[in-house]
Amino acid sequence: MGLGSLIATGSLYAGLLWGLLTLILTILLGRVFCGWICPFGALHQAVGWLANRRHKAAARMAANRYRPAQRFKYALLVFLLGAAAGSLVRHLLDLSVESTIVVVVIAAVSLLCGVAALWVRNAIWRDRILSLVVFIIGWVITGFLTDGSRLLAASLQTGLLDPIPLFYRSVNLTLLPLADGPSIPLASPGRLYPGSLAIGLLFWVAVLLNLRIPRFYCRFVCPLGALFGVVGKNAIYRMGQKAEGCTACGACNQACEGACEPATTIRTAECLLCMNCLNACRHDVMGYRHQPSAAGEIAGPDLSKREFTTALVAGLAAVPLARLAGKTGENWNPAVIRPPGALPEEMFLQRCIKCGQCMRICPTNVIHPAALQAGIEGIWTPILNFRMGTSGCQRGCIACGNLCPTAAIRPISLDERLGRGDFADRGPIRIGTAFVDRGRCLPWAMDRPCIVCQENCPVSPKAIVTREAFQPVRLGGALHLIDMKDRQLRFDGPALPAERFATGDYFVTMANSDAIPPVRIVDIGPGGITLAENPFAVAAHPGDRITVQVRLQLPVVNPAVCIGCGVCEHECPVKGRRAIRVSAENETRDRRHRLSL
Amino acid sequence: MRETPMDRREFIRRCTRAGLSVTAASTLAFLFYDRKAPAMDMGGSPAIRLPDYCLATMKNRLCIARATDRAAAVRQAFAALGGMQAFVKPGERVLLKVNAAFASPPALGATSHPDLVAAVVRLCKEAGAARVTVTDNPINDPATCFALSGIDAAARKAGAEVIVPRDSFFTRFSVKGGRLIQDWPVLLAPLLDADRVIGLAPVKDHHRSGASMTLKNWYGLLGGRRNIFHQDVHSLIGELAVMIRPTVVVLDGIESMLTNGPTGGSLSDLKPTGTLIVSTDPVAADAVGTTLLGRQATDLPFLVKAQKAGAGTIDYRSLDLKEIKVI
Known part of the structure; x- marks a missing residue:
């Protein structure tokens, strides 16, 4: 495992040094690990x-x-x-093109070898020298023709089958x-992991x-x-x-x-x-x-x-x-929301060993094994799905990164996550941004008060703000004023059931009193509508049209503050396909995904 | 080709086995026969009644304590109302319904303060309570909420039992005369297991309902997809006020969350308001709390509704009011 990540990333992270011990033991004693430790x-x-x-x-x-x-x-x-060796080979290729001297030396050496091959009698040695020459020429040509960036890429897939x-x-x-x-203390009951069938199989x-x-x-x-x-x-x-x-x-x-x-x-x-x-x-x-x-x-x-x-x-x-699928580049999938502290996708794929420890430690069970969302290389890597679990990604939690054995998710501090202390000028880590689906949101699409998302937004100031709006309610017919006494309005027209319109969310406006903002309905009884106050007394006349308005608070996301924690998505009462959803837009781990200024 | 001769015994054995099998199959089929298609579950709550936790002798009591220390304030406020022993008799089981809604540290004021929880647990214990339990159905991950809010540790240390809700604790319930809480999962198990119920809530801003105080705190007794009630949040809180009649409520306005509620998230959202309210009338308690937020109680439709439903009065000055200063 350690070797795989070493080859892929060129570094050996923290606990992976244990791999060296195992390796040394094996070099000296044979496969002790297999028989005694695994x-x-x-x-x-x-x-x-x-x-x-x-x-x-x-x-x-x-x-x-x-x-x-x-x-x-x-x-x-x-x-x-x-x-896993793609980037390693790429570094070697880089060497051959960048400096002319290296190219000249290589060309001279291969020429020399070629000439030498003619003089060598031993057939086996001649073959060896010739294949070396062919290899070097191929290497140099490839180096000249391409920069290797597309031809060679590293992806750590040992975790699929490595026993640990x-x-x-x-x-x-x-x-x-x-x-x-x-009896198991860490367990929030009923943990779910999509794709468990394949893993278990x-x-x-x-x-x-x-x-x-x-x-x-x-x-x-x-x-x-x-x-x-x-x-x-x-x-x-x-x-x-x-x-x-x-x-x-x-x-x-x-x-x-x-x-x-x-x-x-x-x-x-x-x-x-x-x-x-x-x-x-x-x-x-x-x-x-x-x-x-x-x-x-x-x-x-x-x-x-x-x-x-x-x-x-x-x-x-x-x-x-x-990689031709472009999932690590332009064709990145916004549904792939990585845990806070995750490296940029390409580096992430060079490290993640799909061990599932982040998914287990996550206190809210929002980290799940990916299917093909992140491409075939990303299978069983951690992604966040806010429809499941007990809440969104808790902003006071840094468990996954501190457990990750390969630093595919970096071991961040709370200060770094929240953008405090030394990290104050960088701001908090964002794993995505919430988007309101105005076609599904209760206040936006259906004139129903709600704003559960705003209430639950955990950042301060809130990343979801509201716009107040009044929308006229469609009734069975027109309402006309008969008369008014203090705050009581008697009216003519369809009945207004108190349990629907005296909830505190319904207001009244009056024709010919356009300048007066809507007034809240406090009660509806046999004596008509009771208002919270009556500013209409000045201008209204019997026969004026009354309009019932519903007061809405329309949620709007502020991308400068949203950290993509997904609490809003988790709590949204539109439970099937949520009316507010987080996508990886504006995540801090990749500057190319930046959205807000 | 000759046929194999019939073996009589073998034939009888086979017939018997076949007969038994046919009988067994028929019996099973008969037993499980059902002419009707399965009926849709139309709900229909069993007739569960919640007890009235009020004490007839202690109606209309309210104490406003001006203080900075929660533990001292709540102790003296109860003393001013006749001591906790006036509310809790020896051997009684007391349930504290705290606000543990968010996985947020105590300093941010989004949840009931652990000092206050511990102090009330101790008061109950001193009054001779056989058992004190603390519960809530939080919004964020329950175990995390109880741990991070400090309530779990404080309550346990003071000798209470913390009940983290599980599915089996919820029962479908209907509020009598209610329109919204009908056949709805409610955290009944701890409630039915208690003789007295005390509500503990902080004073917080709430963008949808106007304020979150002791009445809004009962929202945490609901299970299921309670978020849909936000469409008619004022009526819902009105129903909650009818559903649960607490023995006494404690409203913590030592610090109040003036902005960005009910989650807060920053110290700048809090303001010291130096007030703690203990009352047997939750509507009156909330009416006092509303003034701490600089709002008008009559502007909060849920308070008007709760008053109309007979859960208490907004006019807290009409109660048996004690005002104390705790140094």
Whole structure:
């Protein structure tokens, strides 16, 4: 994981340094992580054991034999690292075009090599030199023809199948929400995660494949195991046989988790260090030693050069292909609202490992795994959906960024989020902007008072302000004044039910008194309409037309203040498709999305 | 080709099994047979009545305390009204309905102040209350609201139980004679489990209803999609005033939120108004609170409605009024 993000971003963030420790351990001791630390591996081992414990020895031996398809995981690893390596390669390309001297030197070297190739007798060496020349020429030409910016891009996709993010994601988004209840303190009950089916499906398929072949995932799929297989090639200590005593009983193969065939020539790269063979061997032949196995060993993975290159090139090519959709550029999807502190989209995709921890920690359950909103690369990355959860994104909360293991969401401080202290001149972090849908908003579209959005807007001063407006109410006919006494108006015309018009939101205007602003109806009874005051007494005459007006407060968003927290969208009483919705417009993480001045 | 000879026993066995299966299938079908299509759920609340938490002996009491310290103010205000023991008898269960609507720190004044909550819990405990519970159905995430507002910690420390609402605590309820709260989920469980109810609310500006004080605070007893009631918010508050008749209310105007309510969000939205009101008449309490906001009580339609419905009086000077200064 750490390596993936290192390749993609050129930096190794905070907790990812643990990856180095694991890597060093693996270099020295082999795949200790797989056999002793990996939680997903432990689960596989338990399920595999449960499923196969009653099987006959021959069946177990057959299940645990080495299959050539196990090298698929290496290809997968190379593919995923290739996808992450785009920007690294781009840096190399940059070097070749920027300075003339470099180009001249490279040209001279390749010329020299080409000439040398003619003199070299050894065919193998000649081929090697020639392919180097071809490679260099291709490199330089590509560098000249393009700046590489479109041809090469990095995207970190290891998280899809790396067992740690996969396990975290599956537990956080598909298992814990089912188990959540009053006994789990962090749980606001009824957490929802769209797309959980696919996430859970991957998890359960991986788990249930143990019923057919134990540790299926570890043997065939796991890219992390593949990496450890490669780097553990020169492990000082490894499993192996003593020179004498083996009766070829095959007990070790029967118990083997990694399908590395310890009974014959052991495949060290496949060995998970489960140490089952140590126990299984009745003749004390198996051991964890620094001497090579007496029965011989195959140290590295058996991925051919051709397979390696294919996987690498496929990985390198896949990301630029996906980027042609323009999701990180002009075709950005405003529905992709990233958590506060998230990096610009391109950098975000180079870091996010889709582990789902931000989605679990979010106190209001507004962070959800994306489907295809952010493109195929953005699958299962965190996006905010304010229709779900218990509120919007709380402005006093910075939990997600401080938990994010890769800083795809930066660990911001409250000061930075709110634009206080050192950040006062930069202003608060905005994750989007709210837009009123005037075709759906109750006051705008239907002349109904509401402004729940304004009430709930948590920033001060409020980002939603209101415009007062009076709209005449359509009645069954015209109302005409009969007479008035103090604040009481008797009228002629259709009935005005008190429960509808004496609510405090309805007002009266009078023809011939245009200059007088509407007056609130306090009550309606047998004696007519009671007004809060009666300024009409001066000018009104019997027979004047009375108009009932509804007082509306029309919500308007101030983009200079709105931080896109989505509380308004969450609370909007138009529950189906909200009448006020946040989109990623004006988010601070990308200057190109700026809206307000 | 010869046919396999019939085995009599086998035949009888088969017939018996088949017969039993047919009988079982028929019985099940008969048991579950339903001629009618499922009916639409038309609601129809069960006839639940909320008790009247008022004390007949304590009607029309109001104390206005001018103070800066909430705990001292509420203690002395209750003392002026005859002490908490006049409201809470030993062994009674008391529910405090606080305002914990927003996930906002106490300093911003959007929620009931934890000092005040703790002080009232202690008063109830001293008066011999068997149990004091604190509840609200907040707008933001409930657990976060109770934690960030400081109410959870303060109430627990003072010996109260905090009830964070869960779906099962809500029951469909209708206000008698009401038009809006009909067959609507209401946070009844804690209410029905209490002998006395005390409302605790801060004085806040509210753009839609004019002000949010003790009457608007009952909004937090509603569940479901209560936001649709904003279309007729004044009538709704009028119905809430009828729905719940508290033992006493405490209106906290030590600081009042004059602008940007009811969320506030900035210290500049608050103004020290140095007043705390304890009253058995929530309408009167709100009428006093309205003056702190510099508004006219008669300009707030919900107060007029609550008064008309018999929930109290806007003319607070007509009550048994005590004014004290707390130093």
